[in-house]
Amino acid sequence: MLKIKRQPGSLFTRLLSSFILIIILFISFNFLSYSFSRDMIQDEIIRYNHLNLDNTVRNYEAQFRLERKIALNLLFSPEANLLKRSNGSLNYEFVSAVNKSVKALYENEDLFIYNIMVMMSDMRYVIDKDGSHQSESLFTKYYLNPQYNESFWLQEMAQPFTFKVYPASTFTEKDSSKELTKRNLLPVMIKNNLNTKLAVIILLDGDKLFEKFHQSINPNFMIMDNYGQALFTMMDGSASSKLPSFPADQTYTQKDYNYYFYKTANETGFSYINRVPYENISTQFKKLNLILFSLLLVAILFSVGASIFISIKFNNPIKRIIESVQQFNSELPKQTQIKEFNIISDQFNSLLQTNKNFNHELAEKNSLLRYYSYTNKLKQIYNNAADTQETLFHDKPFQLVIFQLTYRKRFNEQAGFEQDRASSFFREFIQYNLVLKYDDPATLQLEKDEIIALVFIRNNTPDLRETLEHMKKVFDLDKELCFLTIAYSGVYRNSSEITKSYEEASSLVKLRRLNEDTQIIEHQPYECTDSAFSPSEAQEFHNNLSAGNLPQTNRLVQRMFDQMSKKQSPACHFAGFALSTADMVLKTLASLNITQHPFKGNMAPAEQLKECHTLEPYKAYFESFLRESVQLIKQKKEAYDPMITFAMNYLEEHYGEDASLDVVADKLNISGTYLSTNFKEKTGINFIEYLNGVRIRKAKHMLEGTDLKIQDISHLIGYQTINSFIRMFKKHTGLSPGEYRKMHTHSLNTRLQD
Structure with a gap:
């Protein structure tokens, strides 16, 4: 083997020479790449920080421009103009409109507004996201800061400017002289020099602005105004007080082992500064040099050793395979310690064994093929594929x-x-x-x-x-x-x-x-029809649910379940009716602006109803579901303002009189349009729909409990003509007044006989 390996044309020599040549090429490439990249890394780091600061400046300037725009829109809005002409007295409607506009701006998370205030200097009154306050109370109780107090803002309102950003400071919210929260806020004032009685103060969340706009791995950041005063800083006190001079023709400078990247914005004139310690960069270079050199040395040693080992291991099996092929006869090759040679021997054995077991395996595969053929045939039903x-x-x-x-x-x-x-x-x-x-x-x-x-x-x-x-x-x-x-x-x-x-x-x-x-x-025993509320029942269900009438609402649902049970309706009809009814409840809650869910465990009705397999679980589920829904509706109604409560009580007591929208609005000393809009927003239904619901409910009681003529009932509940009464009654109940009285009388007689 040694003689063969020393031969110039042997497989071993050629393999080892090829490996050594590849190693030399890779080492040369690594040296050249490292020499070139080492000089470029520092420039790239500087370029990265410069581009990052440009992006930060662009984001901050756009944000200040946006805050100024929305504040000016608020100052020149119709509601604000009416506040300017208030002459020392406040109008509840205008204050509410301004508060609504302020709250909409506060709820926009992209504006990073912690609070926005409309301040009136002549009345010392402030409107913010939480409502309206006396300015002295607001700045001594809710937004306490030694510098930014009431007198400070009143003085600033008299100064000749339209837009000004103040240094960020910590504001403390207090209640009964007990500290609750502290916030680092960046104040901004926007006003109109022609009218110094009204101004907008925006308290920006400085920390959130910094996290959103300054995406650097180094947090040493500062914003300075035109006078060199720090508006916002994330540097420590010593670093911020020892800033170098910044040449106007450069984008960065060095001082005390620090890089200072800076830029002055054209629009606001603010200076944005980012400090990067030089030691961070130099430490990274040292670590990089040490790591790369160590990796290179290990790679050289490992590559040379692996080349020799692989060459030997690759050469020996090939040699033994050639010898085996040359000596091959009917007998199988003998097992050796060479893995590759043993694999080849095993393959010979496997071929012989495969030939013996082929027929048996073929029979099993035919059975499996038959199974998949049936499966494929049936899948065509789902996929609408062509027949095979x-x-x-x-x-x-x-x-x-x-x-x-x-x-x-x-x-x-x-x-x-x-x-x-x-x-x-x-x-x-x-x-x-x-x-x-x-x-x-x-x-x-x-x-x-x-x-x-x-x-x-x-x-x-x-x-x-x-x-x-x-x-x-x-x-x-x-x-x-x-x-x-x-x-x-x-x-x-x-x-x-x-x-x-x-x-x-x-x-x-x-x-x-x-x-x-x-x-x-095995067959259909009866004609199958879907079960659902009729249009009149659906309207009655909606009206009772909106009114918070739990007994009547639950009775309608339970009666429908009993009817389906009596007809022996399929289970899918119970599920369909349950899902459609649950959907009606959720839509009713949505129409009433109720965002809470009436179901427990964060499981939607579709998931919970899957566990209902008999009549009782369906009934029990809807008793709980409707009870929770009605509770939410009642809670919503309890939160109604006094105007809506007065209007609803007035309709309950004066339904038989001229209870039009204008009459009730006149009682409240407000406009009919405002009452209509507010009534719809608070109750989820129109004013006239609610009035008709009250009148029809009263009419049903009269039809059930008195012998009054239908025409007399029509006049008693406030309808001018009997035709109008009949049309509206049929719309709500699906029956005419006479049919309703007849049905109720028949039902009562049946119960008495029973």
Whole structure:
């Protein structure tokens, strides 16, 4: 071996020479790359910091420009103009409008506003995001700062400027002389020199601005105004007081082992400064030199050693393989310590063994191929693909069975394994039982909760219903954890009808009754119609829910469930009605501007209703769901302002009079437009809709409890003509007043007879 390795033309010599040449090329490339990059790194670091500061300046200047724009828009808004002409008295409507505008600006997170204040110097009054305050109370209780007090801002309002940024400072919020929070805020004042009685003060969150706009790894940052005063700084006191002079024709300078990058903005004249310690850069260079040199030395030693080792290991197996090929006969090569040679020997053995087992494996693969052929055929139903060759069934009569699995909630708590694994157990059990009685059945699982079986029918095969009943007895043993819906089609005689048989079985699955037992469905026993509220019932449900009438709302839902139960409606109809009703409740809450959810555990109704398999869980769920919803509505109503409360009480007491929008608005000394808008916003329905709801409710009580004529009831509840009353009553109830009285009288007589 040594003689061969020393030969100039040997495989070993050529391999080793090639490896050494590649190593030399890589080492040369690394040296050149490092020499070039080392000189470029420092320039790149300086360029990076310069570009980063440019980006910071651009962001800050754009933010100041935006704050100035929105403040001027607020100053020149119609509401602010009316405040300017208030002559020492405040109008609640204008103050509310300004507060609403201020709150909208505060809620915009992109403005980084902690608070925005509209200050009136003549009345010493301030409007901010929380409402309106006396300026002395605001700056001594909520925004306490030794420098920025009430007198400071009043003096600043008299100064001749329109836009000014003040040094950032810590503001303390107090309540009963107890400190609550401290904030580092950057004050900005915007005003109109023509009217010094009104100004906008914006308190920017300085820390958030810094985190958003200064994306540097070095936090030493400062903003100075035109007079050299620090407006905002993240440097320590000693560093900020020892700043160097900044030449106008440069973008950075050095002092005391620090780089100072700086830029003066054209629009505001502010100077932006970022300090980068030189020791950070030099330390990185030293570490880089040491790491690269160490890596290079290790790479050289490892590469040379690996080259020699690989060359030897690669040369020896090739040599032994050549010797084996030259000496090869009918006997297999002998095992050696060479791994590669042993692999080749094993391959010879494997080829011989493969030849012996080929027929057996081919039979197994044909069975597997048949399974996948059936699967592919059934998948065409889902994918609407074209039919494949009709070679699977050979026109044998067949029936298709669907086993739909429903896992109960307690399955995950008690079973100890996943649902997918349980589904595979079900499939194996079904296949085992079918194989015992039918020829070549196929049991497939295309969905995790659905198993499909193809059963081929012969003259002497047992009845499919009997086989399924036998399996049902086993399934019922685990009904506390899981139950099935089993539906099977009629007999079909051609493979082209597989889609038709699947559609038949799928339609039967939907006819499952509402219980927790395994069911076998083979035909449709009755005409199936969807269950839902009628338009009049839906309107009545909405009106009662909006009014917070829990008993009536719950009665409507429970009555619908009882009707479906009496008709023996399928389970899917219960689920559909439940989901549509829950959706109606959520839409009603949304119309009332209620953002809280009435369901518990952060689970949407669709998820919770999946666990309802009988009538009682449905009823119990909606009792809780409606109770929580009505509670939210009542809480919302309790938060109504006095104007809405007065309007609703007035309509309850004067529904029979001229209770128009203008009349009620005149009682409140406000405009009809303002009352209409506010009423809709607070209650979720229009004023006239609410009035008609009150009148129809009163009319129903009169129809049920008195013998008054319909025309008299119409006048008593405030309708000028009986036709208007009948039309509105039918719109709300779906019945005319006479039909409603007749139905109520019949129902009362029936209860009395019972």
